[in-house]
Amino acid sequence: MPAYNAGLYIRESIRSIITQTYGNWELIIVDDGSKDQTWGIISEFKDSRIKAIRCDENRGYPFAMNIGIAESRGKYIARMDADDVSAPERLIQQVGVLEGAEDYSFVGCIPFFLTPSGVKIFPPARQEQIIVENWFDLVNHRRLFADPSVMIEKALVLQVGGYRTYQRTGQDVDLWLRVLEMGKPMATLTTPLYGRRLQPDSLYYSASAKFLNHVPRIEAYKRVGMKVPSELLENLPDQSRVACWKLQWLLKLSAFSIEVGDIRGGYNFLYKALHSQMLCSKYMKYLLLGVLQIGLASFRRFFRKQNLTEIALRYHLF
Numbered sequence: 001m002p003a004y005n006a007g008l009y010i011r012e013s014i015r016s017i018i019t020q021t022y023g024n025w026e027l028i029i030v031d032d033g034s035k036d037q038t039w040g041i042i043s044e045f046k047d048s049r050i051k052a053i054r055c056d057e058n059r060g061y062p063f064a065m066n067i068g069i070a071e072s073r074g075k076y077i078a079r080m081d082a083d084d085v086s087a088p089e090r091l092i093q094q095v096g097v098l099e100g101a102e103d104y105s106f107v108g109c110i111p112f113f114l115t116p117s118g119v120k121i122f123p124p125a126r127q128e129q130i131i132v133e134n135w136f137d138l139v140n141h142r143r144l145f146a147d148p149s150v151m152i153e154k155a156l157v158l159q160v161g162g163y164r165t166y167q168r169t170g171q172d173v174d175l176w177l178r179v180l181e182m183g184k185p186m187a188t189l190t191t192p193l194y195g196r197r198l199q200p201d202s203l204y205y206s207a208s209a210k211f212l213n214h215v216p217r218i219e220a221y222k223r224v225g226m227k228v229p230s231e232l233l234e235n236l237p238d239q240s241r242v243a244c245w246k247l248q249w250l251l252k253l254s255a256f257s258i259e260v261g262d263i264r265g266g267y268n269f270l271y272k273a274l275h276s277q278m279l280c281s282k283y284m285k286y287l288l289l290g291v292l293q294i295g296l297a298s299f300r301r302f303f304r305k306q307n308l309t310e311i312a313l314r315y316h317l318f
Contacts, residue, residue, distance in 0.1 A: 025049060025074070079172070108146060
């Protein structure tokens, strides 16, 4: 579990591991130079299965992940973000998949979402228990599993060289692609065993994330000797497109949070959007459309009740 300024949610994340129905685990938390109360909260836990490591400076989650992997003693590595939660059955189900078949390189799951205040939104139910996904699904943005939901054999991670640290985001995808290039597909459990937190300060919403997440895919095409699709190169976002995307997403998640009942979370997303560096005349139309969307969400919240999953589908979160 890499952690950076995760004081708001890390206590809940740690507890979600302590309450796992699978008992043979160790939790390695790498505090990546946090400036908030993260280290103090980690220190509250006296469970002997928890090992905490404190870094003097922030170097990014790929660097922190490599430290944690090096310190681990188990056969498998389970990814976990410090603001997310794992369902009680996560570890036992994922170990069962990897122990029960040699056909998969690793296992992940379709996530559910948590709003900033903890409202849970689950994906639509599926008939299949496992969906097999491969290199093409991941490189072409068709995958269903969430990066931090993955469990993988430690030896396999080390075999491909672990996390590369040339950038701070997109490096899960880089690692999974290199593993999948060895030939075996991966298994995605359709049971939502991992909860992803929707919150304004997530690395996912940083100005550079959308651009940097393209890099591992371009590298993968080159690595296997395939031509990089023109649409991938053409759709590389410039600074203006990244800024527009970020503003639209923050406003969209503000409306979504309000509609599912997390009013405070919705206002947090709106505050982040209004205090971003993107508010100029060039983006004013997106702001006005976003505010209109928030108004409609407030109306639907009180006058047009819907299932939370249906709302999430309308906002294209699943």
